[in-house]
Amino acid sequence: MKFSIDKKDRYTVLSVNEENLNTLNAPHLKSEFVMLHNEGVKNLILDLKDVKYVDSSGLSSILTANRLWEGNGTLVLTNVVNENVKQLIKISRLDTVFNIIPTTQESIDFVLMEEIERELQGGEE
Secondary structure, three states: OOEEEEEOOOOEEEEEOOOEEOOOOHHHHHHHHHHHHHOOOOEEEEEOOOOOEEOHHHHHHHHHHHHHHOOOOEEEEEOOOOHHHHHHHHHOOHHHOOEEEOOHHHHHHHHHHHHHHHHHHHHHO
16 A cells, blocks of 8 residues: 655644555554554644545544544545535535535644644643
8 A cells, every 4th residue: 555654743644645545455454543542643644635436445544543643643534525525424424523614725824723722731730
């Protein structure tokens, strides 16, 4: 599977450089999510700008990432530009589960605000 990873101090951007996110490559993506989580990546931005088709295995891999970062960091889907992918997410009602932000820069801003919020809440306890 082709993808690129851009690690920063407070977030990591994983860009899927494939047109299809399906049964053939979803397991590899799941493994990458687990490795990034185990490395201590707190916030993950998943860039789907090149993705034109997602099947149930692809959605399952993204749900795995969502579970890994839930309550412990932030997962954001960004650049979901293909109409078929948008429709699949909407039909499966995952648009209510995922943080879907239009652009990478807006995603970075969102992740940093979420991190500040977590820090403030942690200081109040």
